Amino acid sequence: MTVFDEFNEIKRKGLPQILVIFGESRELVGELKNQLLTEVNFEPTDLSQAYYDLTPSNSDLALEDLESLPFFSDSRLVILENLVNLTTAKKSVLDEKQLKRFENFLDDPPETTQLVLILYGKLDSRLKVVKKLKAKAALLEAQELKSQELIQYFSRISPLPKAVLSLIAAKSNDNFSVMKQNIDLVQTYALGREVTLDDVEKVVPKSLQDNIFALTDLIFKGKIDEARDLVHDLTLQGEDLIKILAILTNSYRLYLQVKLFQAKGWQENQQVAFLKMHPYPVKLANQLVRKLNVKSLKNGLSDLIKLDFDIKTSAADKSYLFDITLIRLTLKKN
Incomplete structure (x- = not known):
């Protein structure tokens, strides 16, 4: 309750x-x-x-x-x-x-x-x-609402379908006030017609998590220039490299778990239930890792964990260390 x-x-x-x-x-x-x-x-x-x-x-x-x-x-x-x-x-x-x-x-x-x-x-x-x-x-x-509680609450006071609310919740990082603003945004954009998932994708600003998924997609496709540009843009927007690294590391951890689930033949709903997390990142992870192998994900996760250690213990500039690891991840042939 x-x-x-x-x-x-x-x-x-x-x-x-x-x-x-x-x-x-x-x-x-x-x-x-x-x-x-x-x-x-x-x-x-x-x-x-x-x-x-x-x-x-x-x-x-x-x-x-x-x-x-x-x-x-x-x-x-x-x-x-x-x-x-x-x-x-x-x-x-x-x-x-x-x-x-x-x-x-x-x-x-x-x-x-x-x-x-x-x-x-x-x-x-x-x-x-x-x-x-x-x-x-x-x-x-007043305690922070979990994802499903947010969706349940707004489904009572909003005409939006639950699938749309679920996507908005994920893009709002399960933040109540941000989700409320984004609901108003998509309803204003729709001008009275039924709001669709495409509307949400077009109108709701990308969260940091969305940008990290975009970054990993560029990494997996070997697009080093675009990957470095995205990281540069995020830092210009005020995002801290340590925070970006933390989310990137957690994303790689999720990708590895999802790849192992795929090998077992688990469906997305089974993965969501086991991980106890929002379906949206699990869905994106399944799309991203379909053509990857377990070894490359393990190596990438290991590189990111090492980067975290190096940033905390090395006198070298953290931007330099991050950039070297990003190049290594993007250009590595596994």
């Missing part, structure tokens, strides 16, 4: 008196915040609702709202964002007296007041006030 499933269950039962939305994923916390504001029909002019992005300058006013009885309605909703005193971040927005006032509220919250806390980060469970909060509140922790 994802945090969105948990939130839907909370909405079905009715918002609790105290709700805490928190987590290290700012994108997911932000999405839950937006859904909450929609759920409660938040209006800044509604005197029965109050929202504070806490700062030292508005914290007293926020606490007064929290402690006060409603005047023009039967209940009052107070939303406090960024009460960093409660998180593991070594920051504070409330001083000791203010924090004590907040703790007193938790001891005996008025029945007419609902409180929602929106926090970016982990709760500091060592704190007395956090222990009280956990005892009184419903907690929604």
Whole structure:
């Protein structure tokens, strides 16, 4: 069950008196915040609702709202964002007296007041006030969604076919906010018609993983100039050679595994189940290694592992070392 499933269950039962939305994923916390504001029909002019992005300058006013009885309605909703005193971040927005006032509220919250806390980060469970909060509140922790959870979530709120969402998830590196942007991108491109896999390939920007697959394809085809140009372009875009090397090494490891699976006659769905990874890179790997042999992949993986060691232990320039290995991989006759 994802945090969105948990939130839907909370909405079905009715918002609790105290709700805490928190987590290290700012994108997911932000999405839950937006859904909450929609759920409660938040209006800044509604005197029965109050929202504070806490700062030292508005914290007293926020606490007064929290402690006060409603005047023009039967209940009052107070939303406090960024009460960093409660998180593991070594920051504070409330001083000791203010924090004590907040703790007193938790001891005996008025029945007419609902409180929602929106926090970016982990709760500091060592704190007395956090222990009280956990005892009184419903907690929604925004944790990163896995690939299938992302696809499931967006399939509920988007008309796109699951195959399209699966490809977008892979090209978005399973990042929630990037996937959301890319869904908007392909829908805008399609202008109301059904979005296809070709649309995704044309419109969604290439991820680093996509570029590494393109790089290995150039390596396997012996296209040394194009391979070096691609690496150069990636570094100009701000990608670090160490990161490129790490993904390239993992890709070679995947290629070797897939080649061994092919030798056993395993289908792609069997490979995906065994590797416990997204089907997209497995599909690309099967296409890339079909005409390669196990020995060449083992040698290539060995060269990349040696390159990693050399970069970490040698005084030589890492760009030079990477380029030498790239030439060796591309021109090697196995």
